[in-house]
Amino acid sequence: MISNRSRYLVAGSILLIAFLAVSGLDPYDRLTWAMEVAPVVIVLPILWTTYRRFPLTHLLYAGIFFHALVLMVGGFFTYARVPLGFEVQDLLGLQRNPYDKLGHLLQGFVPALAAREILIRGGYVRKSKMLFFIVVCIVLGISAGYEFLEWGAAVALGQGAEEFLGTQGDPWDTQSDMFCALLGALAALFFFSGLQDRQMRALESYSGGGSSPGKQSGVRMGCHSGGG
Secondary structure (H helix, E strand, O other), rough: OHHHHHHHHHHHHHHHHHHHHHOOOOOOOHHHHHHHHHHHHHHHHHHHHHOOOOOHHHHHHHHHHHHHHHHHHHHOOOOOHHHHHHHHHHHHHOOOHHHHHHHHHEEEHHHHHHHHHHHHHHOOOOOHHHHHHHHHHHHHHHHHHHHHHHHHHHHHHHHHHHHHHHHOOOOHHHHHHHHHHHHHHHHHHHHHHHHHHHHHHHHHHHOOOOOOOOOOOOOOOOOOHHHO
């Protein structure tokens, strides 16, 4: 099982590095590409160095992989110019390209799973309702931090940050971005907590109980049910 997990991680890493290289060949705006793919460049080495000590669930690795792809596509085209977004815009009759909202949904979904996994396996939270609350707060904090980053880029770069901001003339872009992150977090907690719990138990059994999800923390897995 662990060897299979290692092969999956290596294969996923190779694919992401290949996609990263391709996306950087001729992006629409080089500075925007660099800022958008920066999280991928930062997170991949962290996953590699912590894999043996703290391997993650397949669900979380898959979420990180998909989020990384969304970031690289957005970096290559810029979010306001992603072709798939235009297709959705025409299909739904929207006034703007909504691809960036997919990125913000995942900005809530993936950190929610990551925070939940770390909090449970590390034994930091003992009540499921408190776990739910803390995870949502962490996600909104990350989302707010990203909006501060966009603000800082706008102040520092002026018009040069327009592609990175991707507001497309929407005065409520910041609020809707954070709302999408909140929806992503709620989707992760309500619909994927059970799957994540099962994968954490399986991970514990294969790793010999080195990091015991739920056992150390005393939290009842399945906070998606709202039990306390």
